[in-house]
Structures are given as C-alpha cells and as structure tokens.
C-alpha cells in the first residue's frame with residue numbers, strides 16, 4: 154500500500170511514538186504535581202523570584218493540565234491511535250475472516266508426541282467422533298479431505314477477541330474527547346446560601362468570575378447531625394429550585410447524592426454557620442440565678458440594677474479550640490471593660506488551673522458582682538453548594554465501560570484454532586492435533602491437552 | 618479491641634512463614650516449604666477473620682462501615698490482598714520460591730500498620746463524603762491492583778538476583794517473565810477499575826469525576842507507566858530484564874501514589890489521619 158511510504162503516515166503509525174508520548178505525559182503530570190496548580194499557584198508564585206514566576210506563567214506551568222502542552226500531547230496521541238488502528242485493521246480483518254482450514258505450512262511438523270496418537274477405529278468413525286466433540290466447544294468447524302483417506306478438521310474459538318484491542322483504543326479516544334469537552338465547555342463553582350435565602354449565581358472556581366444559573370436556588374432548611382466525637386455524621390439541605398417564580402423541583406440534597414437539573418448538577422459540598430447567630434446569656438448577680446436572654450452580635454442590653462450596659466462584640470463558635478464563646482463590652486460608671494465568656498468555662502478551668510487569674514480577659518466574673526454564663530449558642534447555618542456542568546461526562550462514562558469490556562477481551566481471551574488430522578497408519582488410525590493462538594500459549598497448551606484427553610476417552614468408549 | 622489483637626498476631630504468622638521459606642532454601646527440605654505454606658494459610662485465615670471482626674465491631678460501635686476507610690485499614694487490606702494473590706500464584710505455578718520475596722511485603726505492611734506512630738488503629742466514624750459504596754469498591758479494586766503490582770515487583774527483584782549462586786533456587790528467566798507479565802496485566806485491569814470507581818465516587822461526592830489532585834494525577838502516572846510496559850512487551854517484544862526494570866519503576870510509582878502524595882496537599886489526604 155502506498156500509504157506506508159508516506160512519512161506522515163509512518164511517523165504516526167509507530168508504537169515508538171506512542172511510548173514517547175505516554176512518557177511525555179507522565180513527565181508533564183509529575184511536574185504538575187510538584188508545581189502548585191491553579192488556585193494553589195497564586196501563593197506559590199508570590200514566593201519565588203518574579204522573573205521565574207512570569208516565565209512559568211508564560212509556559213502555562215501553573216495550569217499544566219489545561220495547557221497547550223497537554224492539549225498537544227493528547228492530540229498527537231489521538232492521531233497516533235487512529236493511524237495505528239487503521240494501519241493494522243486490514244491484517245486483523247484478514248485474521249478474523251481467514252478460513253482456518255487453509256492453515257499454514259508445516260502445521261503438523263514437529264508436533265510434540267503427546268499430540269499424536271493412534272486408535273483402532275477407522276478414519277470415518279474417528280472423523281465423526283472428533284467432529285462431534287469439536288462442535289461442542291468450537292465454531293466454524295470445517296473439514297477437508299486432503300488425500301483420499303486423510304481428513305483434516307478444524308475449528309476456532311475467541312475470534313472476536315481480535316477486536317478487543319480496538320475497543321480499548323477507541324475508548325481511549327472517547328476518553329480524551331470527553332475530557333476535552335468537559336475542559337472547554339464545562340464549568341464548576343461554589344455558592345453559600347443561608348437558611349431562608351436564595352441564590353441565582355455562583356462563583357466560578359479559580360477566581361474566574363461569576364456565572365448566572367438557569368434557575369434560582371432557595372435553601373429552606375439546613376440540618377446537620379454529629380457523632381459523639383464532634384465529627385459531622387450527616388448533613389443535608391432542603392432546597393427549592395425556582396424558575397420564573399415557579400417551582401422546578403423541591404427536595405433534600407445530601408452529600409454523595411447530587412441533584413441534576415437542566416444539565417446542571419448541584420452538590421452538597423460544605424456548610425458553616427453565619428456569624429449572625431444568637432447567644433443565650435445568663436448573668437446571675439451575687440449567686441442569684443437571673444433570667445436568660447438571647448442576644449445577637451452588636452446588640453446592647455442593660456444590667457438589672459442600672460449598673461451599666463452590655464454590648465455583644467463577637468460570637469465565636471470555637472474560640473482557640475476551647476468551644477463557643479462571646480466577647481462582651483460592659484460600659485458603666487467605672488469605664489469600659491471587655492472580656493470573653495466561654496460556654497465550657499468549668500472544663501477550661503479544670504484543665505488550666507488559674508487561667509482566669511492569669512488571663513483576666515477570660516474571666517466571666519470580671520465585672521463584679523455579676524458572673525456571666527454562656528448557656529449556649531444558636532447557630533444559623535448556611536449550606537455550601539458546589540454547582541457544575543460537564544457536557545463530556547456521559548462520553549467519559551461510555552469510554553470507561555468500553556475500556557473495561559475491551560481490556561477483558563484483550564487480556565482474558567484469545568483467538569485459538571485447532572486442526573486435527575486423521576489418517577490411516579497401517580491397521581490403525583493416526584490422529585494429530587495442531588493448534589495456534591494469538592496469545593497465551595500456556596492457556597492453549599492446557600486446552601489442547603484437555604481436548605486430546607476427551608478425544609481419547611470418546612474413542613475408547615466407542616470401541617467397548 | 619479484639620480485631621487489632623488478631624491482626625497483630627497475623628503479622629507474626631507472616632513473619633514465621635517467611636522464616637520457614639528461608640529454612641526451606643537453607644536446608645533444602647520440602648518440609649519447611651509445607652510448614653511455610655500452612656503458616657501463610659493460617660495467617661490469611663486469621664487475617665480474614667480479623668477484618669470481619671473489625672467490620673462487626675464497627676457496627677457494635679454504631680458507626681458500621683467496611684474496614685476500608687483510614688490509613689490503618691488500607692494497609693491491612695493491602696497486606697491481605699498481597700497474601701491472597703500470593704496463595705493463588707503459589708498454588709498455580711506449584712513453586713514456593715516466590716514466598717521469600719513476597720511475604721516480606723506482607724509482614725512489613727502489617728508491622729507498619731500496627732507499629733508506626735501516628736497511625737491510629739481505632740475504628741473511626743465516617744464523614745458524610747466517605748459514606749459511599751463507590752468508595753468501598755474503589756478501595757478494594759485499587760488495592761487488588763496494588764497487590765498484583767507488588768507481586769510483579771517481587772518477581773522483578775528475583776529476576777536480578779537469579780544469577781547469584783545463593784539464589785539458585787529462583788525459577789528460570791522465562792517463567793519469571795511470564796509471572797511479571799501476568800501480574801502486571803492483573804494489576805492494570807484492577808487499577809483501571811480502581812481509577813474508574815474512584816472517579817464515579819468523585820463524581821457523586823465532589824462534583825467532578827477528575828480534579829487533577831495529586832493522588833489522582835499519580836494514579837494516572839502509574840497507569841500510564843504500566844500502559845507503556847504492556848505496549849513495550851506486546852508490540853515491541855520487550856522481555857526479561859527490561860520488563861523487570863519496568864515492574865520495579867511501576868511499583869515505585871505505586872508507592873508514591875499510595876504514600877508519597879500524602880505529603881502533598883489534596884482531597885485524598887484524609888488517609889493521613
């Protein structure tokens with residue numbers, strides 16, 4: 154064929170090229186795990202000499218997996234695969250269609266002694282038996298009267314496995330295509346929505362601006378449950394999706410169970426509590442248990458005997474790993490004093506005896522004669538959603554299935570052909586078994602041994 | 618907890634098996650070979666029991682999940698898969714000389730899991746993102762793949778030692794070559810499955826089937842190295858020494874994927890805890 158001579162063609166038909174390209178992809182990927190990428194790259198770039206940083210920037214080294222280099226490698230690999238596959242196709246087709254009966258030269262020469270044996274039946278009977286046996290396990294059985302009383306019967310198995318490698322390579326193509334589709338037409342971003350609030354746009358990943366959604370999301374409720382050790386066990390948001398003030402969909406969103414709507418997928422990614430929660434405070438005066446009030450940040454209330462006012466300065470869910478705390482500012486005739494009130498002050502005192510003396514800011518009794526007590530903090534949660542669209546995902550999924558099918562076909566199956574020659578040898582009949590396989594010689598060997606055994610057994614049974 | 622006790626005994630059984638395999642070489646008596654194989658079988662049985670117990674105990678704690686969720690559990694499962702595969706290989710090729718090279722991998726993994734500081738053997742509750750069947754199948758398939766690559770690596774090492782008189786018991790080169798190839802193929806299929814199930818999990822849990830985090834990238838690197846190896850053998854006819862070298866390089870990539878990347882930041886660093 155003339156195309157073999159074409160330098161372009163032979164360049165791309167080479168498996169050396171494949172190996173080179175794969176090695177380049179490996180090298181590029183390794184570099185990509187050592188140079189911080191995308192969001193992580195920003196901090197890194199500030200810490201190195203600016204000349205180097207701008208060089209790396211021009212080389213697209215901070216987003217290698219979406220760089221021209223990576224794209225080029227994938228393009229070349231695709232071309233390589235296509236040319237390689239086309240190049241080998243006619244040979245594979247020939248091997249697939251080729252009538253096994255024509256066999257090869259010297260098929261029966263140099264057979265090991267176990268593959269040749271004699272029996273008492275005549276050629277006709279043996280031929281019948283062998284055909285019957287072969288028919289059970291092999292396809293495309295045909296026989297051929299070579300000389301007047303010499304018969305060759307042949308059959309084959311696993312013919313289709315010749316195509317398996319093409320399936321693998323096709324799946325690689327689809328994978329690359331699907332990944333490119335996703336990289337160029339997909340997007341990914343985040344949005345936090347407080348309970349009762351709505352959002353209709355998200356922040357794109359990598360600081361690439363915002364994106365309007367085709368619908369509005371309202372967070373009706375957020376619920377989280379914890380294990381005893383404080384690790385979250387489950388969390389979920391009850392969401393309503395609205396379009397033109399009509400409800401598109403309403404339901405809970407859980408981790409690992411995204412909601413798919415209008416080609417956009419919404420994931421439960423994270424959560425947090427807003428700083429505008431409320432604290433329950435008590436302020437017993439001289440041992441007398443007072444009432445409990447609920448206050449939010451910035452709010453001011455007055456103390457019972459008009460001894461001053463208290464302003465809530467800050468609410469912290471977990472201050473310095475010591476649990477919930479509020480910072481208050483007490484204004485009175487004696488001036489201003491500001492200090493923290495921890496919910497778990499008893500435990501903190503137990504673990505660090507004397508702490509409230511050493512750090513007056515942590516002493517809830519700093520404004521005498523009151524002792525402030527934080528009874529609890531009411532949190533207002535927001536839900537953290539990840540929103541993304543990936544038009545390549547279905548293609549990638551199909552590629553994955555194809556790849557598994559192809560790999561199994563390639564590795565665990567082979568095209569095996571068996572030829573059995575039956576000829577008279579004096580009083581007896583001589584049977585020789587030849588076999589070929591495109592791979593796995595050990596498997597073929599075992600199969601031939603089994604087949605010879607079966608033939609022997611069936612011939613013995615027939616003669617008694 | 619009973620399971621960690623059972624599992625630490627397994628470590629000793631594997632070590633014993635290794636010593637017996639060594640005795641077999643030194644004294645040339647098949648008795649030691651048999652003893653070693655029974656020790657391996659006993660170890661594997663206890664190992665399986667230990668895993669089941671751990672599973673059961675996690676339910677008793679009210680946080681039931683398959684024992685495949687933290688670093689300790691992954692090491693234990695890795696060792697289990699290596700021994701399981703070894704038993705199959707020994708039984709199929711009817712040759713015991715591999716034991717000396719494969720069992721150290723198993724008991725080192727077990728010993729590392731129980732002894733290394735900073736590896737907690739407690740049964741921990743799962744955060745919501747890890748509560749997924751895809752994650753379980755991901756871990757199982759990945760570590761089956763790693764186990765096959767570990768065996769291929771051990772055979773690769775044997776390839777280079779076989780000309781030293783001390784190691785004259787090592788099978789012929791072509792048998793080693795075939796073993797490297799078969800285990801690589803097995804590892805490749807499982808790693809492919811592992812990457813796929815991991816992607817499906819990521820697709821449901823993180824919103825993208827692939828995010829180029831270091832662990833993902835390194836699993837791809839490993840996969841590509843083995844793809845190169847298969848092509849070099851199948852299409853370019855590479856055999857023997859070159860395959861042994863590639864099996865060793867591939868295993869280095871496996872180790873980096875498993876342990877090395879935990880020192881780089883990324884999603885998968887949950888394994889550190």
Ligand code: HEM
Nearest residue numbers: 166167168171230233234237318321325563844847851852
């Ligand atoms: C990452 C991408 C690739 C993967 C995963 C892959 C996978 C495979 C597998 C599993 C085999 C079978 C090997 C065996 O039986 O041991 C194979 C064979 C082969 N590959 Fe690839 N391959 C890839 C890329 C390529 C490319 C780009 C080419 C282009 C030249 C190529 C050319 C071949 C050829 C010619 C064979 C032998 C086919 C035969 O006649 O049976 N491969 N490939």
